Amino acid sequence: MFPNPHVTFIGTILAIIFAGSMIAIIRWLLAVPPPVPAVAAHAKRTVSQIRKIVVPTNMSTYWERAVELACRLGEDQKAEIVLTYVVEIPFTLSLDAVMAKSLKTGEEILKRAASIVENHGLPVRTIIGRARQTGEGIARLAKDEEADLIIMATPKTRRGMPVMTSRTIEILLHRAPCEVIIDSVAKETEEPETTGQALTEASKPATD
Numbered sequence: 001m002f003p004n005p006h007v008t009f010i011g012t013i014l015a016i017i018f019a020g021s022m023i024a025i026i027r028w029l030l031a032v033p034p035p036v037p038a039v040a041a042h043a044k045r046t047v048s049q050i051r052k053i054v055v056p057t058n059m060s061t062y063w064e065r066a067v068e069l070a071c072r073l074g075e076d077q078k079a080e081i082v083l084t085y086v087v088e089i090p091f092t093l094s095l096d097a098v099m100a101k102s103l104k105t106g107e108e109i110l111k112r113a114a115s116i117v118e119n120h121g122l123p124v125r126t127i128i129g130r131a132r133q134t135g136e137g138i139a140r141l142a143k144d145e146e147a148d149l150i151i152m153a154t155p156k157t158r159r160g161m162p163v164m165t166s167r168t169i170e171i172l173l174h175r176a177p178c179e180v181i182i183d184s185v186a187k188e189t190e191e192p193e194t195t196g197q198a199l200t201e202a203s204k205p206a207t208d
Contacts (some may be wrong), residue, residue, distance in 0.1 A: 050074060054082045054147040056138050057109045062185055066153035067113050069183060071120040073149070080123040082145055083113045086137035087130050095130050103128060135171025143177040150176055153183040 053070045057063040070081050085106030089095050110126040117124035131137025142150055150172065172180050 048077055050077060050079050050148045052080045052082060052145060052147045053149045053151060054084060054138065054142045054145060055113070055151050056084055056086060056134070057113050058085045058106065058134070062153040062155055062183075063109070063113065064116065065185060066151050066183060067116045069153065069181075070149075070151045071117055071122055073151070074122060075120060078122060079148075080125065081117045082125050082127060082141075082147065083110050083117070084127045084129055084138065084141055085110050086134045086141075087128065088134055088137075089130055089132060091132060095132075099130075133167065133171060135168040136175070138168075139172055139175040139177070147178050149178055150180045151183070152181070153185055155185050 050073065053074050055063070055066050055070045057067070067081070067083065070079075073079070074081060087099050087102045087106060089097060089099070106128045110128070114124050114126055127141060129137040129141050131140065138150065141147075152172075169182065
C-alpha cells in the first residue's frame with residue numbers, strides 16, 4: 001500500500017510556480033519572432049553586401065572621422081578599406097608633373113589613416129591619385145576599384161553648408177559609380193577663421 005500523500009499549502013504554491021515557469025518557457029521556445037519589415041530587411045542586406053569602401057583623405061580636416069565611419073560600416077563583413085589621396089594637377093602642368101611636396105603630404109596622411117583601419121583589423125590599401133579635379137580622381141578610382149561605397153566627412157559652415165567645395169560634391173554625386181555618403185559634421189564650437197584656409201591648403205596642389 002502506498003502512503004497517503006501529504007499536501008501542504010507551501011507545496012501547492014511551489015507546484016503552481018513550477019508549472020507556470022514551465023508553461024512560460026515552452027511558450028517562449030515556440031513563439032514565432034515578429035516579421036522584419038521589408039524595408040529594414042532590404043537595408044540590412046544592402047549594407048551587408050558592402051565589400052570595398054573608398055575613403056578620400058584630403059577633402060577636409062575631418063578625414064579621420066570618415067575613416068572611422070568606414071571601418072564601422074565595414075566591420076561585420078570585413079570590407080576592404082581603400083584610402084586615397086588625390087593630388088590635383090593644374091591645367092598648366094602635365095599629369096605626370098613632379099609634385100614632390102604634395103606626394104609627401106599624401107603619403108604621411110595615408111600612413112596615419114591606415115593605422116586607424118589596422119586597429120579595426122580590416123584589410124586596407126592606400127592609393128595616391130592624380131587628377132585635374134579631386135572629384136574626378138575619386139570617381140575614377142572608385143570605378144577602377146569596383147567600390148561599393150565612397151565615404152567622406154566635412155565640417156559645416158555657420159550657414160550649415162559643407163565646407164567641402166560644391167564642385168567636388170557635384171562631380172561625385174553625378175559621376176561616382178557607387179553609393180556616396182557625405183558626413184556633414186556639425187561643429188561643437190564656433191568655426192575658427194582659419195578653417196577655410198586650412199582646408200584650402202590641405203586640398204590644393206602644391207607647385208613644389
